[in-house]
Amino acid sequence: MDIEDDTKPRTHVILDAMGSDNHPQPEVDAAVEAIRSLKIEITLVGPEMVLRSLLDTSGGETDSIHIVHAPEILRMADKPAENTRRKQNNSMAVGLGLLKSGMGDAFVTAGNTGGAMANALFQLGRIRGVKRPGLSGIFPSKNGRVIVLDIGANTDCKAIYLLQFAIMGAVYGEQVLGFKLPRVGLLSNGEEPGKGSLLIQEAYPLLENSGLNFIGNVEPKELFGGDVDVVVTDGFTGNILLKSSEAATKLLVDTLRAELTASPRNQAGALLARPALMKIKKILDPGEIGAAPLLGVNGLVLIGHGRSDTRAMVSAIRTASQAAEANLLGKLQTALVDKLAVVAPD
Amino acid sequence: MDIEDDTKPRTHVILDAMGSDNHPQPEVDAAVEAIRSLKIEITLVGPEMVLRSLLDTSGGETDSIHIVHAPEILRMADKPAENTRRKQNNSMAVGLGLLKSGMGDAFVTAGNTGGAMANALFQLGRIRGVKRPGLSGIFPSKNGRVIVLDIGANTDCKAIYLLQFAIMGAVYGEQVLGFKLPRVGLLSNGEEPGKGSLLIQEAYPLLENSGLNFIGNVEPKELFGGDVDVVVTDGFTGNILLKSSEAATKLLVDTLRAELTASPRNQAGALLARPALMKIKKILDPGEIGAAPLLGVNGLVLIGHGRSDTRAMVSAIRTASQAAEANLLGKLQTALVDKLAVVAPD
Numbered sequence: 001m002d003i004e005d006d007t008k009p010r011t012h013v014i015l016d017a018m019g020s021d022n023h024p025q026p027e028v029d030a031a032v033e034a035i036r037s038l039k040i041e042i043t044l045v046g047p048e049m050v051l052r053s054l055l056d057t058s059g060g061e062t063d064s065i066h067i068v069h070a071p072e073i074l075r076m077a078d079k080p081a082e083n084t085r086r087k088q089n090n091s092m093a094v095g096l097g098l099l100k101s102g103m104g105d106a107f108v109t110a111g112n113t114g115g116a117m118a119n120a121l122f123q124l125g126r127i128r129g130v131k132r133p134g135l136s137g138i139f140p141s142k143n144g145r146v147i148v149l150d151i152g153a154n155t156d157c158k159a160i161y162l163l164q165f166a167i168m169g170a171v172y173g174e175q176v177l178g179f180k181l182p183r184v185g186l187l188s189n190g191e192e193p194g195k196g197s198l199l200i201q202e203a204y205p206l207l208e209n210s211g212l213n214f215i216g217n218v219e220p221k222e223l224f225g226g227d228v229d230v231v232v233t234d235g236f237t238g239n240i241l242l243k244s245s246e247a248a249t250k251l252l253v254d255t256l257r258a259e260l261t262a263s264p265r266n267q268a269g270a271l272l273a274r275p276a277l278m279k280i281k282k283i284l285d286p287g288e289i290g291a292a293p294l295l296g297v298n299g300l301v302l303i304g305h306g307r308s309d310t311r312a313m314v315s316a317i318r319t320a321s322q323a324a325e326a327n328l329l330g331k332l333q334t335a336l337v338d339k340l341a342v343v344a345p346d
Numbered sequence: 347m348d349i350e351d352d353t354k355p356r357t358h359v360i361l362d363a364m365g366s367d368n369h370p371q372p373e374v375d376a377a378v379e380a381i382r383s384l385k386i387e388i389t390l391v392g393p394e395m396v397l398r399s400l401l402d403t404s405g406g407e408t409d410s411i412h413i414v415h416a417p418e419i420l421r422m423a424d425k426p427a428e429n430t431r432r433k434q435n436n437s438m439a440v441g442l443g444l445l446k447s448g449m450g451d452a453f454v455t456a457g458n459t460g461g462a463m464a465n466a467l468f469q470l471g472r473i474r475g476v477k478r479p480g481l482s483g484i485f486p487s488k489n490g491r492v493i494v495l496d497i498g499a500n501t502d503c504k505a506i507y508l509l510q511f512a513i514m515g516a517v518y519g520e521q522v523l524g525f526k527l528p529r530v531g532l533l534s535n536g537e538e539p540g541k542g543s544l545l546i547q548e549a550y551p552l553l554e555n556s557g558l559n560f561i562g563n564v565e566p567k568e569l570f571g572g573d574v575d576v577v578v579t580d581g582f583t584g585n586i587l588l589k590s591s592e593a594a595t596k597l598l599v600d601t602l603r604a605e606l607t608a609s610p611r612n613q614a615g616a617l618l619a620r621p622a623l624m625k626i627k628k629i630l631d632p633g634e635i636g637a638a639p640l641l642g643v644n645g646l647v648l649i650g651h652g653r654s655d656t657r658a659m660v661s662a663i664r665t666a667s668q669a670a671e672a673n674l675l676g677k678l679q680t681a682l683v684d685k686l687a688v689v690a691p692d
Contacts, residue, residue, distance in 0.1 A: 008405065034691070068546075110444055133416040141597070142597060142600070152535055154537060155542060155543040155546075156543050156544050187586065189498055189501060189581070189582055189585035189586065189589075193498075196500050196501060196582065197501040198501075198502050199581045200501075200582075203666075219589055220586065220590035220592070220593040220594070221589065221592075221593045221596075223590075223593065224590075224593040224594055224596065224597040225593070225597075232372070235535070236535055236542065236543045236546075236583070237582070237583055237586055239535035240533065240535065240566065240583055240586060240587055240590075241586055241587075241590045243535075243565055243566040243567065244566035244569075244570075244586075244587045244590050244591045244594075245590045245591060245593070245594030246566070246567075246570070247565075247566040247567045247569065247570040247591070248566070248570055248590075248591030248592075248594055248595050249594050249595055249598050250567075250570065251486065251487070251488060251570040251571075252595050252598055252599075252626055253598075253628065255622075255625060255626055255629055256622055256623075256625075256626055259619075259621065259622030259625050259626075260619060260622045262622075263621075264619060264620060265618055265621075266618065266622055268617060268618050269615050269616070269617070269619030269620070269622065270615070270618075270620025270622075271615070272611055272612065272614050272615025272616075272618060272619075273605075273606060273612060273615030273616060273618075273619050274604060274610075274615070275609075275611075275612060276601075276602055276605030276606045276612055276615065276616075277602075279601055279602075279605050280598055280601055280602055280605075283597070283598065284598075291430075
C-alpha cells in the first residue's frame with residue numbers, strides 16, 4: 001500500500017562552514033536564510049564554539065541547523081594530497097565523512113577545489129564504471145546557462161573520460177537545471193568534424209554513438225552564444241576557458257569602471273547607464289547557481305567559488321538540495337551503466 | 347669603405363589584395379594610404395583589371411604600388427591542403443611565390459588562416475631547426491599588448507615546439523614590438539611549477555634552462571593583467587584562449603549595447619558614457635597591430651583578421667615593414683641556432 005509519506009525525512013545538506021574566503025560568516029548567514037525558504041536540514045561543519053556563537057547571534061530560527069565540530073581548516077595554500085593525510089580533522093574531511101556515513105544527502109564547500117576533489121575521491125571513491133570524476137562549472141550565455149566540464153579536475157584526459165563527462169553533464173543538466181534533451185558539444189578549435197586535437201578526434205565518434213543529443217564540435221562562440229547546453233572538454237582546456245573568459249571580461253569591466261569615474265561627464269553617464277551595468281554584473285556573477293557538482297564521485301559533492309557571499313552560498317545550498325531531491329547520484333549511476341554498456345563495454 | 351647608402355632599396359611589402367572579408371577595397375585603400383606615410387613599395391596581388399581600376403580611381407599617388415596578376419581567390423570555405431594543389435593561381439599562392447623569389451621582403455594576407463599556413467609551409471619551408479611554425483597573436487592587456495603563440499597552427503604539440511615558440515615569440519617581441527627582455531610565461535592551469543598537463547610539465551624545465559626571461563607558469567589573469575609579454579601554449583589551447591576571450595567579451599558588449607538602447611534614460615547614459623565605451627572598443631579592436639607573423643616559416647608572412655578594414659590593413663602593412671626592417675627573419679634564424687644548441691642539441 002502506497003501512502004504519501006508526510007514523515008519523509010527532509011533533505012539534509014552538509015555545509016563546510018570554513019570554505020569561503022570570508023568564512024564562516026557567509027556560510028552561517030546562508031544556512032539561517034536557506035532554512036527559511038527551503039524545507040531542509042543543514043549541518044554546519046567547523047569549530048563548534050565559533051559557529052554556535054554566530055548562530056546564537058544570528059537572530060534567525062536555528063532548529064534545523066546542526067553543528068558538527070571540526071577544528072582544522074584546509075587553506076587555499078595547502079597542498080591537497082598532503083593535507084588529506086595531515087589535517088584529518090579539517091572541516092572538508094569531516095563533512096565528507098558525514099556524507100559517506102549517510103548523515104546527509106549532499107556536501108557543499110566553497111573551499112580549496114583541489115582539496116575538495118582529493119578529499120572526496122579519497123573518502124567517497126568513484127561511481128561504478130567512472131574512470132575520472134569531472135568538475136563541472138556553469139557559464140553564462142546569451143540565453144541562460146551552459147554546463148562545462150571538466151573545468152580542472154583532470155589535466156590530461158582520454159577520449160573515454162570525455163564521453164563519461166558528457167553522459168554525466170547531460171544527466172545533471174536534465175535533472176537539476178531543467179534542460180530538456182540537453183545539446184551536448186565537444187569543445188574544439190573549429191566546428192567541422194575532424195577538427196581538433198587527437199583527443200577530440202578520438203572522442204567525437206564515441207559521443208556520436210552515445211545516444212546523447214550530440215551536436216558535434218563547438219567553439220566558444222556557440223558556448224557564450226547559447227547554442228549548446230553541455231560543453232565537454234579536458235580539465236586543462238576547460239580551466240583555461242573558464243579563467244580566460246573571466247580575465248578578459250574583468251579587463252573590460254575594470255576599464256569601463258575606470259573610464260566611467262574619470263570625468264564628471266562620464267560619471268553622469270555612468271549614473272544613467274547604471275541599469276545596463278547592473279545587468280552586466282549579473283551576467284558575470286557566479287552567485288545564482290552558487291556551486292557545481294563534482295560529477296563521478298560516489299556522493300553528492302558541490303563546490304562553490306571561494307569568493308562566495310551569503311547569496312551565493314544560499315544558491316549553493318538550494319542547488320545541492322535540488323540535486324539531492326532529484327536523486328542526481330542515482331540517475332548518474334543508472335545513466336553510466338546504460339550508456340557505457342552500449343558505447344564502450346569493458 | 348662604408349658609405350651610407352641612399353640608394354638602398356625600399357622595404358617591399360607584398361599584399362594579398364583578396365584576403366579580407368571585404369576585399370579588395372580595404373587592401374587597395376590601405377596600400378594607397380600606407381605609401382603616404384611609410385617609405386615602402388607595395389605589390390598588390392589579385393585580379394589585375396579590378397585592382398588597376400580601383401587604384402586609378404583612388405585619387406592617391408600610386409607610383410610605389412605595383413600589381414601582380416592572380417586570377418583565383420582562396421576562400422574561407424576552401425580546404426587549405428586541397429587548394430594548395432588545385433587553385434595554384436590564387437592570390438595567396440602567387441604572393442608567397444613572389445616572396446620566395448625575393449621580389450619582396452614580407453607577405454601580408456587577411457585571408458583564410460589555414461590556407462595561408464599551408465601555402466606558406468609548402469612554398470617557403472621552415473627555418474632551419476624549427477620543428478613546427480607557430481601562429482602568433484596579439485592580445486590586449488591592462489598595460490598594453492601580449493604576444494601569444496601558438497594560437498592555432500598545431501593542435502597537438504611536443505615540449506620542444508613550445509620551447510621554439512618561446513624563443514621565436516621573444517625575438518618577435520624584442521625586434522618588432524619593442525619589448526625589452528620580454529617576460530616569457532607558459533600558459534597553465536595554475537602558477538606553481540609542477541602545475542599543468544604533462545606537456546606543460548615537460549616544457550617547463552626546457553624554458554627554465556633556455557636563457558630566456560622565463561617567469562614560469564602563467565594563468566589568463568597574468569596575461570590580461572599585463573604581467574607577461576610572451577605567452578606560450580599549444581595551438582589547441584591557444585585557439586580556445588583566443589576565441590573564449592573574444593566570445594565572452596562579445597557577450598558582455600552585446601548585453602551592454604542592448605541595455606543602453608533599451609530606454610531613453612539608458613540612451614542618455616550611453617551618450618554621456620560614450621568616451622568610456624570607445625575606450626573599450628579600442629581595447630577589443632585588433633586593428634592597431636593589424637597582423638601577426640607566422641613564426642618559423644622561412645620568410646616573413648603576416649596574417650591579419652578576416653574582418654580587417656582599411657585601418658587594420660594599414661597597421662598590418664606597417665607591422666610587416668617594421669618586421670622586415672628589423673630583419674626579423676635573420677634574427678629568428680640566429681636565435682634558434684644559438685638557443686637550441688644550448689637547450690636541445692640534436
